[in-house]
Amino acid sequence: MKEKIDFYGYPIDLSYGKGQKNIYLRIHPSRGKISLSLDQKLGKKGALAFLEDKKDWLFQRISPHQVLEDPDYIEGERNFLWGRAYPLKLVQGDKNRVDLRGDDLVMTLKGDLDREGREALLLEFYRSQVKARVPDRLTYWSKKLGLYPKEWRVKKMASRWGTCNPRDRRIWISLYLAQRPVQALDYVLVHELVHFLEDHHNGAFYAYLDRFFPEWREVEESLNQPLARMP
Numbered sequence: 001m002k003e004k005i006d007f008y009g010y011p012i013d014l015s016y017g018k019g020q021k022n023i024y025l026r027i028h029p030s031r032g033k034i035s036l037s038l039d040q041k042l043g044k045k046g047a048l049a050f051l052e053d054k055k056d057w058l059f060q061r062i063s064p065h066q067v068l069e070d071p072d073y074i075e076g077e078r079n080f081l082w083g084r085a086y087p088l089k090l091v092q093g094d095k096n097r098v099d100l101r102g103d104d105l106v107m108t109l110k111g112d113l114d115r116e117g118r119e120a121l122l123l124e125f126y127r128s129q130v131k132a133r134v135p136d137r138l139t140y141w142s143k144k145l146g147l148y149p150k151e152w153r154v155k156k157m158a159s160r161w162g163t164c165n166p167r168d169r170r171i172w173i174s175l176y177l178a179q180r181p182v183q184a185l186d187y188v189l190v191h192e193l194v195h196f197l198e199d200h201h202n203g204a205f206y207a208y209l210d211r212f213f214p215e216w217r218e219v220e221e222s223l224n225q226p227l228a229r230m231p
């Protein structure tokens with residue numbers, strides 16, 4: 001069961017589970033959307049009490065200047081590519097596609113496409129952008145670290161930037177990284193490669209990061225912030 005509530009002006013997606021032991025509060029890094037999942041017995045009242053308790057933590061991570069509503073993918077709306085905001089330009093054509101032309105992110109549409117369709121189209125563009133960038137960056141970091149994945153994939157992951165399976169030497173990368181500066185992609189690749197050496201986020205893990213990617217703290221901090229969609 002799902003519900004949307006307003007918490008001090010921030011929209012929060014609530015979802016209820018059956019017999020769920022833990023409460024999960026997430027800020028989805030792609031857009032700064034906030035979601036909370038908890039046991040249905042706790043209800044909306046329990047959700048609000050939990051949020052009130054975690055208010056300081058939450059408000060430190062979001063800023064009122066950041067628009068947390070979903071984008072509409074309409075003419076002129078700013079959408080992100082590799083750390084830059086581009087106005088969206090909608091044109092008619094014979095095939096649905098997105099490309100960057102000069103300073104515009106051009107969405108070509110064959111007929112009408114609803115919001116979900118336009119979102120899917122942009123996400124596929126993001127996927128192709130990340131796919132195109134990864135080989136170069138991964139080769140660079142693999143050589144530098146002496147760590148080589150057997151397989152990598154670009155996935156639609158809204159709440160994580162990357163995941164890996166060290167045993168299978170497999171790395172998955174979020175397509176939403178296309179919205180961030182390329183440095184963020186570099187960081188995620190290094191982070192996941194370092195997991196080949198160390199499973200956990202412990203002292204040894206961070207020592208590797210300090211050595212291989214000294215600016216990791218700032219990049220991680222920026223990845224925890226939603227993108228600012230200025231008016």
Ligand SMILES: [Zn+2]
Nearest residue numbers: 191192195201
């Ligand atoms: Zn990790």
